[in-house]
Amino acid sequence: MTATILDGNALAKKLRADFKTRAEALLASHGTRPGLAVILVGEDAASQVYVRNKVNACAQAGFHSEKILYAPDVEPQRVFSRIAELNADPKIHGILVQLPLPKHFDSDAVLKAICPGKDVDGFHAENVGALMQGHPRFIPCTPYGVMKFLAEAGIDLKGKEAVILGRSNIVGKPMAMLLMQASATVTICHSQTRDLAFHTRRADILVAALGKPRFVTAGMVKPGAVVIDVGINRLPDGKLCGDVDFAAVSEVASAITPVPGGVGPMTITMLLANTLEAAEREAR
Numbered sequence: 001m002t003a004t005i006l007d008g009n010a011l012a013k014k015l016r017a018d019f020k021t022r023a024e025a026l027l028a029s030h031g032t033r034p035g036l037a038v039i040l041v042g043e044d045a046a047s048q049v050y051v052r053n054k055v056n057a058c059a060q061a062g063f064h065s066e067k068i069l070y071a072p073d074v075e076p077q078r079v080f081s082r083i084a085e086l087n088a089d090p091k092i093h094g095i096l097v098q099l100p101l102p103k104h105f106d107s108d109a110v111l112k113a114i115c116p117g118k119d120v121d122g123f124h125a126e127n128v129g130a131l132m133q134g135h136p137r138f139i140p141c142t143p144y145g146v147m148k149f150l151a152e153a154g155i156d157l158k159g160k161e162a163v164i165l166g167r168s169n170i171v172g173k174p175m176a177m178l179l180m181q182a183s184a185t186v187t188i189c190h191s192q193t194r195d196l197a198f199h200t201r202r203a204d205i206l207v208a209a210l211g212k213p214r215f216v217t218a219g220m221v222k223p224g225a226v227v228i229d230v231g232i233n234r235l236p237d238g239k240l241c242g243d244v245d246f247a248a249v250s251e252v253a254s255a256i257t258p259v260p261g262g263v264g265p266m267t268i269t270m271l272l273a274n275t276l277e278a279a280e281r282e283a284r
């Protein structure tokens, strides 16, 4: 079997064209341009790239954006004060603090300082609770992008075995909630899981989000499974690869996302979706 490759760039392009049209309509009807503020603390190279891509995506969709940079040793109080200003700023509908933060920050406290109505990452405890209760205000961008992928590919999730590798707050946990709400039977595996391959081989839908290059091999995948690769790893030669051995697994799976060009572009697309949604809600 050779898998269908789920093209994140193509789906992202289609969705972003729609968001641009909706943003223009909102500007025409209410004089409101969707606005996103992105806060980055420190000089992590990968985070710098992600933040730049987020700001560029805003510009292309006709959104307003602000990039706010701090040195790695910044006094947390300065960041809290800035978040308070952004909470009150009518030009800003979405606020995102790029994670991870330096160790001297209490990340949960920072996320809680963001007004829940502007929390376009969906990481505020109140929004995490709303997602868990089944009426999300903002769906975290990466799992949201994965669900869009599955819907676009026409994959019925009802009664399917979904296995997630990774239990992070950013991907694994919200991914489990969304798949469960779509009536899949969900297993979350993590670093302490015994006999990982036993679980992965049962998966109709396998989501890899553990941050280990090419960890998922062909022998770990059930023939015909849908494989979603959330990993973005940089190899010693500078090339990017996912958590899945793409070449081998695409011979076994029925559908697979590549890295790059799979989930990555969809994460940023769903950030635009959430920011637009926040601006439209405010205008209603």
Ligand code: GUN
Residues within 6 Å of the ligand: 096, 097, 098, 099, 100, 121, 141, 142, 170, 267
């Ligand atoms: N770091 C890695 N992924 C994300 C994300 O989706 N949002 C934020 N804020 N930080 C991240």
